[in-house]
Amino acid sequence: MIAPARPEYRVVVVGAGxxxxxxxxxxxxxxxxxxxVVDRGFLSSGASGRNGGGVRQQWETQATVRLARESVAAYRRFGSDFGYNVWFRQGGYLFLASSAAEVGQLRSVHAVVQKEGLASRLLAPNEVPRYAAGLALxxxxxxxxxxxxxxxxxFPAxxxxxxxxxSLGGEVLLGTEVLSVARDAGRVSGVSFVNGxxxxxxxxNAAGGWSKEFSARAGLAVVNQPSRHEILATEPLKPFLDPMVVRLSDGLYFSQTMRGEIVGGLTVPHPxxxxxxxxxxPHFLTSMARALSTLVxxxxxxxxxxxxxGFYDDTPxxxxxxxxxxRLTGFVHANGFGGHGxxxxxxxxQRVAKSVMGEGTDLDPAMFAPGxxxxxPSPATVERLQLG
Ligand SMILES: Cc1cc2nc3c(=O)[nH]c(=O)nc-3n(C[C@H](O)[C@H](O)[C@H](O)COP(=O)(O)OP(=O)(O)OC[C@H]3O[C@@H](n4cnc5c(N)ncnc54)[C@H](O)[C@@H]3O)c2cc1C
Structure with a gap:
């Protein structure tokens, strides 16, 4: 599609991630x-086409565990709902702690996750090989x-x-940047592109790592910050690894795809x-090679x-x-998903849509609302399990 079919829409979504x-x-x-839906790039040009595909329910906050558990159920149904196979493989997530403090963090995550009815397990180092063989412990x-x-x-998602x-009658306009948001008496009244x-x-605002930039185009300063994260894929190996492995101390994470490649990343500093x-x-490639080959x-x-x-969209x-x-009626945020969108x-x-439709949601505004x-001074609840 190269131009919008109508002069007016009930909703314009910025970002086709x-x-x-x-x-x-x-x-x-x-x-x-x-x-x-408008995107200045192609489908999957943002973080949605650049991520590790990890889907986990181990979180520190009950609300996030609930959103993740519901999302797991949705991905299990994706093939029948959408007719595309996303190859969702439930091989588990294995978090590794490298200090007593990190073991304490995993213990508190485990308590929240178990309370939500999910069968997470805390493991001693000698139990790890049962879940992932060949790690240097x-x-x-x-x-x-x-x-x-x-x-x-x-991609299939x-x-x-x-x-x-x-097929539901929505329009997706690619290769078109939304340049500004028009307002009239404190309400959104339209958006403009280079040609109309x-x-x-x-x-x-579902602009991912560019959400801060896009909010500014509507005249709104926000706390979101984009951060760049690197990732790689190796040549394929015979399958040997079921779970996504994540090390808390340095953010190393990796899994094995169905083609046998190892896909993973590591947090290295970027401006x-x-x-x-x-x-x-080069710094990422050498750090990642060292971290991965020492652990495996x-x-x-x-x-x-x-x-x-690609870019995470981080919040404090x-x-x-x-x-x-x-501050602006009709300007709805759907951003700040960090490395976990x-x-x-x-x-x-679904909560974003409910809020647009005026239906109200079950989300605690103190945890999720832009206000x-x-x-x-500082938001009350902090979700710190930000890796992998
Ligand atoms: C290396 C890496 C690994 C990750 N691993 C995982 C993982 O394992 N599991 C997980 O859940 N998440 C992971 N993530 C995070 C996840 O990919 C993101 O949280 C998620 O894809 C965000 O989706 P989005 O739709 O908000 O943003 P995006 O997919 O980035 O989409 C935003 C879109 O907005 C468009 N846009 C921006 N400004 C404008 C404008 N003015 N006009 C028009 N279009 C505009 C952009 O072109 C872009 O396509 C990872 C991210 C990275 C970078």
């Missing part, structure tokens, strides 16, 4: 159209494991959502902001096939921003 597409899907399923003080966590392929939106504009009373592009760096010695001579990066309390901005998208975007950052 997993959050924007799922939001549009839930709106259309709720009969709340017409909906236009010196330095490992403990671990946690939840079998129903897993990994998926992000994006394709399935795109097709579903179109459309009227609308609701704009959803803040979105200026640096989305390529890889059998990977020592494995070749790297591809490496790339580690929780997403969901709901209408109190794919695993929360089905459930979180929590306005005027308050």
């Amino acid at each position: 997993v959050i924007g597409l799922y939001t549009a899907y839930h709106l259309l399923k709720g009969g709340f159209g017409p909906v236009l 010196d330095g490992v003080h403990g671990a946690s494991f939840l079998r129903s966590d897993g990994t998926l392929y992000p 994006i394709w399935g959502l795109y097709e579903a939106i179109r 504009s459309v009227k609308t009373s609701v704009v959803v 803040p902001g979105i200026g640096a592009g989305m390529a890889t760096s 010695p059998r990977l020592r001579s494995l070749g790297v096939l591809r490496a790339w990066s 309390d580690g929780l997403p921003v969901i709901g209408e901005d109190p 794919f695993m929360l998208a089905p459930a979180a975007a 929590r950052f306005l005027g308050a």
